[in-house]
Amino acid sequence: MKHRPRTEMIAETRAKLIAAGRAAFGRVGYADASMDDFTAECGLTRGALYHHFGDKKGLLMAVIEQIDAEMTQRLNQLSAQAPTRWQGLIDENVGYIKMALEPEIQRIMLRDGPAVLGDPSSWPTVPGCVTMISSSIRALQEDGVVAEMDPEAAARLIMGSSTIAAQWIANSDDPEATLEKAVAVFRKMLDGLLV
DSSP states (O other), X not given: OOOOOHHHHHHHHHHHHHHHHHHHXXXXXXXXXXXXXXXXXXXXXXXXXXXXXXXXXXXXHHHHHHHHHHHHHHHHHHHHHSSSHHHHHHHHHHHHHHGGGSHHIIIIIIIIHHXXXXXXXXXXXXXXXXXXXXXXHHHHHHTTOBOSOOHHXXXXXXXXXXXXXXXXXXXXXXXXXXXXXXXXXXXXXXXXXXX
């Protein structure tokens, strides 16, 4: 049997723990997810969890980073398929709000994540999002579509309102109706950026 490199084994262990944590957090939520259950499920020990993530909270952050990367990829595809740069900005941000209907995103990203890790605007995934939206705003300003304003401030306000809208939907008794209201007002808000 061929000896595998240590880095490969470490990556495999991390991937197993993230997958098991993601499944447990998505199924029963952070509070009810037992570290022993999901470490046993993937054939690892609690020690492996502590070694790679520090604790259950560290594992949640790793799961959130994975889901966030997947969400970003999906949103980039939406933006790339749009007929104009402006429509791409709208589609990308409305797409984020619509993801609040997905059970895994509702529970992990919009309910448990903020409850356990605090304000989403302080998560390590935020700077990349701010940079991406700021770049879009700058390009739209150069195209003469969006009024002159500070691109970073605009990006942070867009992100803040879309995040709060998504959390509102995720915690609503009627998510579909809340989505409809939130998206209608969010679109009007974005229209306020136009020249």
